[in-house]
Amino acid sequence: MNGKNIIIGICGGIAAYKIPQLVRLLKKRGACVRVALTEGGTHFVSELALATVSEEPVYRKIFPPTGSDEMDFTRHISLGEWADALVIAPATANTLARLSAGLCDDMLAAVFITLRPAKPVLIFPAMDGQMFLSPSVQRNIATLSAQGCLVINPESGVLASGQCGVGRMPEPEAILAALEKALHCGEKRSLLYGKSVVVTAGPTREKIDGVRFISNYSSGKMGFAIARAAARRGAIVTLISGPVHLPSPPGVDRLDVESTAEMNAAAEGFFRSCDLFIGAAAVSDYRPATPYDGKMKKDDEHIELTLVKNPDILARFGRQKSEGQLAVGFALETQTGLENARKKLVDKNLDLIVFNFFDRKTSGFDVDTNILTLIGSDGVTVELPQLSKDDAAERVLDAIEELCPKTGSNP
Ligand SMILES: Cc1cc2nc3c(=O)[nH]c(=O)nc-3n(C[C@H](O)[C@H](O)[C@H](O)COP(=O)(O)O)c2cc1C
Structure with a gap:
């Protein structure tokens, strides 16, 4: 100064x-x-x-x-x-x-x-x-x-x-x-300046019947913080959000969706053109096979709900991305899940995975702070302290920018 x-x-x-x-x-x-x-x-x-x-x-x-x-x-x-x-x-x-x-x-x-x-x-x-x-x-x-x-x-x-x-x-x-x-x-201009960045955020809702759904506690705060930080770095940001109660970050193009299928369809439109895809949404892995039309009645003592697998949006992007495109995912685990996160990184062909420890008080869904561990495809692991989601978003983007020269790409 x-x-x-x-x-x-x-x-x-x-x-x-x-x-x-x-x-x-x-x-x-x-x-x-x-x-x-x-x-x-x-x-x-x-x-x-x-x-x-x-x-x-x-x-x-x-x-x-x-x-x-x-x-x-x-x-x-x-x-x-x-x-x-x-x-x-x-x-x-x-x-x-x-x-x-x-x-x-x-x-x-x-x-x-x-x-x-x-x-x-x-x-x-x-x-x-x-x-x-x-x-x-x-x-x-x-x-x-x-x-x-x-x-x-x-x-x-x-x-x-x-x-x-x-x-x-x-x-x-x-x-x-x-x-x-x-x-x-x-x-010194950010490497993300002028680049096309897609961020998914929030939960998805999978219809059981006309008035009920399967979902999770995701608030969308982390994904929104990332979108906001990327826009601040000059990226052209598209935020694909499930149902959340958050204002749109300034300068970000927002698409609101409800189900994983809708999120998948919206994301697919950017698969070829985006430079960076960040999957921060907590998508439902499964959805009811045949959602009931109207409201289900409680006549039966037991009902069985058959669930079918949803598309894995991030894995689809990761497996088909071309040279120069980067894929970043989040892995939320309730136990020490670093090994799981590493497996996801490889299975989905990601460049970086952000392991998010879930304890409901300081890290994970619907709180304002997160404790993250960043794992690169080169195996480099960085543990971050408890940070506000805005600060954590900055550190995730710093790590993504670090990846650019190593992968030869320039997102
Ligand atoms: C006690 C008090 C606290 C206020 N706090 C805020 C505030 O935090 N943010 C805000 O936008 N306006 C606040 N206002 C209203 C603004 O002071 C008011 O709109 C004023 O015209 C702003 O003038 P300025 O934008 O020229 O500074 C407050 C008003 C009072 C009486």
């Missing part, structure tokens, strides 16, 4: 109180930091505190106040030109709307518009969970992502309202890490 010019845009959200700490962290690393504070932001963090930690005046309005001896009348342009990166944290629903509409009504919006094209913009939305999931907020996030902004989804946890849910701004240390990464990425 040494010598980098960073502008931090602060909006009127409760998480604004954490930003002086972010400014201090950046200054410690040698960055020059200037703050653009919205009118809303002034209610949550003091200008004096920000000016003191940044050692710079705080920028707010485009027009200097009457009677001010301010002579730099073009600062609404020059500030954006000065910056190497813009971080907007917390980003409110209101400012997301202003920025996606192209408004230029305060210094933060002016910096956003005048920033030089290749400079990274990191946006950290933080708000109540319902607000975050609302169609308007999601639409504005999608617009900003499509413009090339890095929108980092908020974390889940206890919110200012006292409720639990998605909406929390990451801690200053995590914001700093994302910024360092973005500035570094600007110099």
Whole structure:
């Protein structure tokens, strides 16, 4: 960060109180930091505190106040030109709307518009969970992502309202890490940039009758995190998802399916064209042979359900993939299943398998963290510590990028 010019845009959200700490962290690393504070932001963090930690005046309005001896009348342009990166944290629903509409009504919006094209913009939305999931907020996030902004989804946890849910701004240390990464990425482009990546996620549902189905506890969180991370690296991502309650990651093309057969049909369309296929979905291995039409009655003491095998989507891709294509799978096991995972890797002709230990509290379905072990087709095994699913996704993609030169492919 040494010598980098960073502008931090602060909006009127409760998480604004954490930003002086972010400014201090950046200054410690040698960055020059200037703050653009919205009118809303002034209610949550003091200008004096920000000016003191940044050692710079705080920028707010485009027009200097009457009677001010301010002579730099073009600062609404020059500030954006000065910056190497813009971080907007917390980003409110209101400012997301202003920025996606192209408004230029305060210094933060002016910096956003005048920033030089290749400079990274990191946006950290933080708000109540319902607000975050609302169609308007999601639409504005999608617009900003499509413009090339890095929108980092908020974390889940206890919110200012006292409720639990998605909406929390990451801690200053995590914001700093994302910024360092973005500035570094600007110099060295990800190998996934511009590549076609297909990710399957979530569970599938196999119909027993008109109102019942066989499924599993998968929440889709891991697959969605991978899709989000791949999109951030510049990949063209198609996410094929079973039934889940998750918003679409910004900049990702999403196809919703229900059964394994539907997922298989959707995935098949990309088998020839994709550069990388990541099977993170927890597909049902079997389905009822003849689903009952309508609702089954409970007249019988015993009923027998005959199950037939579903297509193995990942194995089908792995066995027919051509040179240059990569196949990555997940193996979820309730016991030490490394040997099983290695067998799957070979049987399905995968380039990497991610062994996912299932304990329901820290790793596996419907929790926010995972403990993964990565096994490459060259036998190299890397054990990861317990990580958030977003961090785990980054490590999985790092490992995939590592594979490229070894396999001679460039996904
Ligand atoms: C106590 C309080 C907390 C708020 N927290 C948030 C928040 O976390 N995220 C958000 O998007 N808006 C929040 N708001 C609403 C914004 O402050 C409001 O929409 C404001 O107009 C935002 O202005 P700005 O985008 O220019 O900063 C909060 C409002 C109040 C009164």
